[in-house]
Amino acid sequence: MTRRVTLFGRTALVGLVALGLSGCSWLNSIGAEDEPQTAQQMMVTRQNTSDVAGMTAAAVPAAGAAVNAFLWRAALDTVAFMPVTQADPYGGVILTDWFSPPATPSERFKINLYILDAALRADGIRATVFRQVNQNGFWTDAPVAPETVTQMEDTILTRARQLRQANAPAR
Numbered sequence: 001m002t003r004r005v006t007l008f009g010r011t012a013l014v015g016l017v018a019l020g021l022s023g024c025s026w027l028n029s030i031g032a033e034d035e036p037q038t039a040q041q042m043m044v045t046r047q048n049t050s051d052v053a054g055m056t057a058a059a060v061p062a063a064g065a066a067v068n069a070f071l072w073r074a075a076l077d078t079v080a081f082m083p084v085t086q087a088d089p090y091g092g093v094i095l096t097d098w099f100s101p102p103a104t105p106s107e108r109f110k111i112n113l114y115i116l117d118a119a120l121r122a123d124g125i126r127a128t129v130f131r132q133v134n135q136n137g138f139w140t141d142a143p144v145a146p147e148t149v150t151q152m153e154d155t156i157l158t159r160a161r162q163l164r165q166a167n168a169p170a171r
Contacts, residue, residue, distance in 0.1 A: 067092035067115040070167075071125055074159035075113045078152070082111065092116065098132070106134045107142070111152065120160055127152040 067089065075094050076087065082096040092115030100108040110130040117124035127149050132139040 066090060066118060068118055068120050068124055068160070070120055070160040070163045071115045071117075071156065073163055074156045075115060075125065077159055078156050079111055079113065082109075108132050108134075108139065113156070120157075120164060122153075122157060125153050125156050127156070 072089055072092065076084075079094060079096050082099040084094060085097045086093060086095040088094075094111075094113040094115075096111045098108045098110050100106075108131070110132075112128040112130075114126045114128075115124060116126060129144045129149050129152060131142045131144045133142045
């Protein structure tokens with residue numbers, strides 16, 4: 001049985017091959033203008049870059065922000081060992097991705113942190129901790145001890161107080 005390829009099929013095949021090859025490059029595309037930037041150049045670029053709303057990329061909570069800057073920094077410091085998927089300094093939200101401690105690779109954790117107040121108060125932070133265990137190759141939800149959440153919040157508050165004391169003017 002012979003197979004006949006229609007004119008449309010040939011044209012489509014040639015078009016796909018041409019499209020695929022157009023994405024390839026046989027030349028070294030790195031020119032002098034593509035040289036890696038130094039850390040100083042990257043910092044200047046970051047400070048001069050703004051998003052659609054006109055907010056600079058280097059912005060962090062400051063006076064007038066809806067969240068406490070010390071709580072924000074302490075929360076980031078506390079979850080620095082985990083991959084952070086979202087950090088919104090204006091909304092006070094820090095979301096991490098799943099993290100498996102090296103000591104227990106069959107369990108993983110995810111943390112959501114919400115900074116609720118511009119004041120450094122005990123009720124200004126809310127943490128949610130999720131835990132999953134690997135059972136037969138599938139991750140299933142597992143309970144988290146209530147004291148884990150309390151310890152996380154206390155650790156953040158303690159770090160925030162340390163940061164505030166470190167930034168207090170000398171008397």
